[in-house]
Amino acid sequence: MKQYIARRLAMAVPTLIGVSLIIFVIMAIMPGDVALARLGEAANPETLQMVRDQLGLNDPWYQRYGRWVKEMITFGDLGESVFRQGITIRSLIAEHFPVTLNLAVYTMIVATLLGVPLGTISAVRHNSWVDYFLRIFSIVGLSVPVFWLGIMLILAQVTWFGWSPQVQWVSPFEDFWSNMKQMFWPAITLGYFQVAFIARMTRSSLLDILYEDYMRTARAKGLRERTVTIRHGLRNAVIPVVTVGGLQIIALLGGVVVTERVFNLTGWGTLLVSGVFNRDFALVQTLVFIFAAIVVVGNLITDMLYAWLDPRIRYQ
Amino acid sequence: MAAEISTSDRTDPTLTRGAWVRYPRSFARFCRRSPLGSVGVGIIFALCIMAVVGPYVAPYDPEEIGVGPKYQSPFVGDFFLGTDRLGRDVLSRVLHGAWISLMVGVVASTAGTLIGGLMGLASGYWGGKVDAVLQRIVDVLMAFPVLILAMALIAALDRSLNTLLIAIAVPFIPYGARVVRATTLVINESQYVEAARAIGASDWRVILRHIAPGCLAPYMVVLTGLVGVAIITESALGFLGLGIPPPTPTWGEMLSKAVEDLFFAPGVAIVPGVFITLAVFSFSVLGDSLRDVLDPRLRGRT
Numbered sequence: 001m002k003q004y005i006a007r008r009l010a011m012a013v014p015t016l017i018g019v020s021l022i023i024f025v026i027m028a029i030m031p032g033d034v035a036l037a038r039l040g041e042a043a044n045p046e047t048l049q050m051v052r053d054q055l056g057l058n059d060p061w062y063q064r065y066g067r068w069v070k071e072m073i074t075f076g077d078l079g080e081s082v083f084r085q086g087i088t089i090r091s092l093i094a095e096h097f098p099v100t101l102n103l104a105v106y107t108m109i110v111a112t113l114l115g116v117p118l119g120t121i122s123a124v125r126h127n128s129w130v131d132y133f134l135r136i137f138s139i140v141g142l143s144v145p146v147f148w149l150g151i152m153l154i155l156a157q158v159t160w161f162g163w164s165p166q167v168q169w170v171s172p173f174e175d176f177w178s179n180m181k182q183m184f185w186p187a188i189t190l191g192y193f194q195v196a197f198i199a200r201m202t203r204s205s206l207l208d209i210l211y212e213d214y215m216r217t218a219r220a221k222g223l224r225e226r227t228v229t230i231r232h233g234l235r236n237a238v239i240p241v242v243t244v245g246g247l248q249i250i251a252l253l254g255g256v257v258v259t260e261r262v263f264n265l266t267g268w269g270t271l272l273v274s275g276v277f278n279r280d281f282a283l284v285q286t287l288v289f290i291f292a293a294i295v296v297v298g299n300l301i302t303d304m305l306y307a308w309l310d311p312r313i314r315y316q
Numbered sequence: 317m318a319a320e321i322s323t324s325d326r327t328d329p330t331l332t333r334g335a336w337v338r339y340p341r342s343f344a345r346f347c348r349r350s351p352l353g354s355v356g357v358g359i360i361f362a363l364c365i366m367a368v369v370g371p372y373v374a375p376y377d378p379e380e381i382g383v384g385p386k387y388q389s390p391f392v393g394d395f396f397l398g399t400d401r402l403g404r405d406v407l408s409r410v411l412h413g414a415w416i417s418l419m420v421g422v423v424a425s426t427a428g429t430l431i432g433g434l435m436g437l438a439s440g441y442w443g444g445k446v447d448a449v450l451q452r453i454v455d456v457l458m459a460f461p462v463l464i465l466a467m468a469l470i471a472a473l474d475r476s477l478n479t480l481l482i483a484i485a486v487p488f489i490p491y492g493a494r495v496v497r498a499t500t501l502v503i504n505e506s507q508y509v510e511a512a513r514a515i516g517a518s519d520w521r522v523i524l525r526h527i528a529p530g531c532l533a534p535y536m537v538v539l540t541g542l543v544g545v546a547i548i549t550e551s552a553l554g555f556l557g558l559g560i561p562p563p564t565p566t567w568g569e570m571l572s573k574a575v576e577d578l579f580f581a582p583g584v585a586i587v588p589g590v591f592i593t594l595a596v597f598s599f600s601v602l603g604d605s606l607r608d609v610l611d612p613r614l615r616g617r618t
Contacts, residue, residue, distance in 0.1 A: 011455075018456035026472045143597035145548050147555045148589030151574050155582055254463035258552050262575060272464070273556050276471040288468045292459040299459075 004307050012300050019292045020072075024065050027285045072286065079282045089283050092271060093290070099169050100256055100267035103190065106183050107252060110191030111198055116238065118195065119202025123237075124229060126207060134199065141196025146255045150189040150262035157185065169266060186263045190255045194248060201244060206237040239309050242302065249298035253291050346609055353605025359598035363591075367418045370411030378408040379563040389583065398583040401573060409565035410587055416566045417595060420480060421547035428485035429539050432492025433531070439493065440500025441523055451497075454490040462487040462549055470558050477560055480553065484546050495538045499531040533610045541603030544596040551592045567592050 059067075071078045077088035122134040172179040209215065210233060218228045257269030264270075268287060275283040347354035381404060388399040398406050432454075439450040457465075462484075469483035503509060504527065512522050553559040554568020562569060567588040574585035 014452060015455050015459060018452060019459050022456060023468065026468050029472050139597065139601065140593075142600060143544070144593050145551055145555075145589065145596070147552060148571060148585075148592060151571065151578070151585050151589065154575065155578055155585060158578065159582075250461045254461040254552075257463060257467070258555060261556060272467065273558075276467055276558060279471065281471070284468060284471050288460070288464055291461060291464045295459045295461065 001307065005304060008300055008303050012296050015296055016293060019296070020069060020289055021065075023285050023288050023292070024061075024068065027281045028061060068285070072289070078286055081280055081283055089286055092283065093268070093287065096267050096271045098171065098267075099265050100260070100269065102169075102172065102179070102183055103186055103256060103259065103265065103267060104252060106187035107190045107194060107255075110187050111194035111248075114191070115195045115198025116202050116234075116241070119199035119241075120206060120229065120234060120237075122199065122203040123206035123210060126203075131203075135203075138196035138199045141192045142200075144192070145258075146189060146193060147258040147262050149192060150186070150259055153185050153189055154262070182265075186259050186265060189262070190252070190259045193251060193255060197244075197248060197251070198241060201241045202234075202237060205240040206233055209233050209237050239306065242305050242309060245302035245305070246295065246299040249295055253294060346605070349609050350605035352601050353609070356598040356601035356605065359594055360602065363414060363418060363595055363598070366411060367414040370414050374405075374408035374411045376405035376408045378404065378412040378565045389581070398581060400570070400581060400584045401577050406570075406584055406587055409570060410567070410591060412565045413567045413570065413588065414591065416560065416564065417547050417550060417568075417592070420477075420484065420550045421543045421595070421599075424481045424484035424550070425488055425539060425542040425546040427481065428488030429492030429535065429542060431485070432489040432494075433496040433535055435489070436493040436496030436498075437500055437523055437528060437531070440497040441504060441519070441527065447497075450493070454493045457487065458490040458494075460487060462545065463552055466549055466553060467556075467558060470553065475558070475561050480550065480560055483553070484549050487549075488542055488546070491538055491542060492535065495534050496531045499534050500527055503527045503530045533606075537603055537607045537610065539603075540606055541600055544599035544603070547592065547595050547599070551588075 077090045170178045218232045260269035439447045465487040466483040473479040551568030554566045570588040
C-alpha cells in the first residue's frame with residue numbers, strides 16, 4: 001500500500017507541473033497586460049514601461065514562471081489585484097474561499113445522502129414503477145443545466161413562498177439556520193446532478209452484483225434481505241461509484257462557478273468570472289491552477305480509496 | 317456475362333439493395349432495442365429542423381430591439397412566447413439560438429475529440445516514448461474542469477465564435493484520446509493487424525485501414541455524449557456573459573439576465589432552459605443507447 005501511494009504521488013507531481021505550464025502559456029498569449037489594465041489605454045508609453053519594469057513583466061518568461069510557482073509554493077501574496085487595488089490576490093482568494101467550501105460540502109452531503117439510497121432502491125426494485133421513476137429522475141438530473149435549475153428554483157420560491165435571496169454570506173458556525181436558509185437551495189441545485197450521477201452508478205453496479213453467487217449464498221444461509229443487500233451487495237457496489245469520484249469533482253467545480261452566479265454567492269466562482277471580465281490575469285491563473293490542483297488531489301484520493309477498498313488494485 | 321453472374325451469386329442479397337434499404341432497417345433495429353434512444357434521435361431530428369428552418373420562419377428579427385412592448389407575457393397578442401427586457405421577440409430568439417447551440421455543440425466536440433482521437437491512435441499504435449509524452453498531455457488536460465479551462469481560454473483570447481469553438485474543443489481532447497487509445501491497444505494485438513503487417517503494409521496503412529475503423533464505434537459513443545456536454549458548456553458560458561457577444565441570440569445568453577427579470581417575464585427564463593435541457597437530454601440518451609447497442613456486454617444496464 002505504501003509503495004502504491006508513493007507511486008501515485010510521484011505521478012501527480014509532473015501533472016501539476018504540466019498544469020501550471022499550460023495555464024502560464026494560456027495567460028501569456030492574453031492580449032494586453034497588467035500595466036495597461038491598471039493605467040488605462042491612454043497611459044503614456046514611458047509610464048507603462050516603468051510600471052512593467054516595476055512588476056517584472058519585462059523579465060523573460062522562465063523568470064516570471066519561476067516567480068509565480070515560488071509564490072504559490074510559499075503561499076506568497078501573488079501580487080496585487082487589478083480591479084481591487086491594494087488587495088493582494090492571496091487575500092482575495094482566501095476571502096472568497098469559505099463560501100465555495102460551504103457550498104461544496106453541502107452539495108457532497110446532499111449527493112451522498114440521496115444518491116446511494118436512491119440507486120439502491122432503484123436496483124433492488126428494478127423494472128418496477130419506482131425504478132422507472134428514479135431512472136427518469138436521474139436522466140433529467142444529468143441533462144438539466146445547473147444554472148437553469150437554479151433559476152427555476154428561485155422562481156418557484158419567489159412565486160410560492162415570497163422568498164428573497166440573502167445578500168451577505170453567514171458562516172454556519174455563527175448562525176446555522178441563517179446559513180442553511182441561504183445555502184440550502186444552492187446545494188440542492190448543484191446536488192441534483194451529483195445525486196443523479198451517483199444514483200445511476202450505484203444502480204448499475206448493484207444490479208451486476210445482485211445475482212452473484214455469493215449473494216445467493218448469503219440468502220441461502222438465512223440472512224435477512226436487508227443484510228444481504230447492504231452488507232454483501234452495497235459494500236461491493238460502492239467501489240465502482242468511488243472510482244468515478246474524480247469525474248464528480250470535475251463536475252462539482254464547474255457547477256460551483258455557475259451556481260454561485262445564479263444565487264449571487266461571493267465564492268471562487270464569482271471571483272473567477274470577475275477576474276476573466278477584468279482581465280486580471282494573475283488572479284485567473286492562480287485560481288484556475290487551484291481548481292485543477294483540486295482535481296489532481298481529488299483523483300489521488302479517489303485512487304487511494306479505491307486501492308484501500310479493493311486490495312487487488314494495489315498489487316497491479 | 318459469366319463474370320457478372322458469378323459476382324451477383326456471391327453478393328449478399330441485402331447488400332445489393334443499397335443503402336436506402338439497409339440504413340432504415342438497421343435504424344429500425346436500433347429503435348426496437350432502445351426505445352429511449354429513438355426518442356433521443358427524434359428530439360435531435362426535431363432540433364436540427366428547428367436550427368435549419370427556424371431562422372427563416374422566425375416571425376421577427378431576433379436582434380431588433382422594441383419589436384413589441386417590453387416584458388410581454390407569452391401566448392398573448394402577436395408574440396407567442398412573449399418579449400424580453402428590450403422588447404425583442406423570445407420565439408425568434410429561441411429559433412435563432414438553436415442554430416448556434418447545435419452548431420457549437422457538434423463542431424466543438426467533434427474537433428476536440430478528433431484531435432484527441434488522432435493522439436490516441438498514435439499513442440496506442442507506437443507506444444513507448446510517443447505514448448508516454450502524449451499520455452502526460454492527456455493527464456494534464458484531464459485535470460481541468462471543462463468549463464474552467466474554457467473560461468481561461470476565453471480570458472486569453474478575444475470573444476468571438478471561433479474562440480468559443482476552440483475554448484470548448486480543447487477540454488475535450490483527453491476524452492477522445494483516452495477511448496481511442498484503449499481501443500487501439502486491443503486492436504493492435506489482433507491477428508488481422510498482424511497479417512496486414514506481415515504482407516508489408518505501412519504503419520499509416522495499418523492505422524487508417526485496419527485500426528481506425530475499429531475505433532469508430534467507441535469513439536462515436538463518447539462523441540455523442542460529449543455533444544451534450546458541449547451544448548451545456550456553451551450555454552453556461554453564455555449565461556456567465558462569456559459566450560458569443562450580444563446581440564447574437566444564444567440560449568445561454570438569453571438566460572443571463574433572466575434572474576433579474578424573473579418577476580416581470582418568467583417566460584424568458586423558462587423557454588431557453590427547456591430547449592437546452594432537451595438538447596442535452598437527447599444527445600446523452602442517444603450516447604447511452606449507442607453504447608448499449610454496440611457493446612453487448614453492457615446490454616440491459618442503463
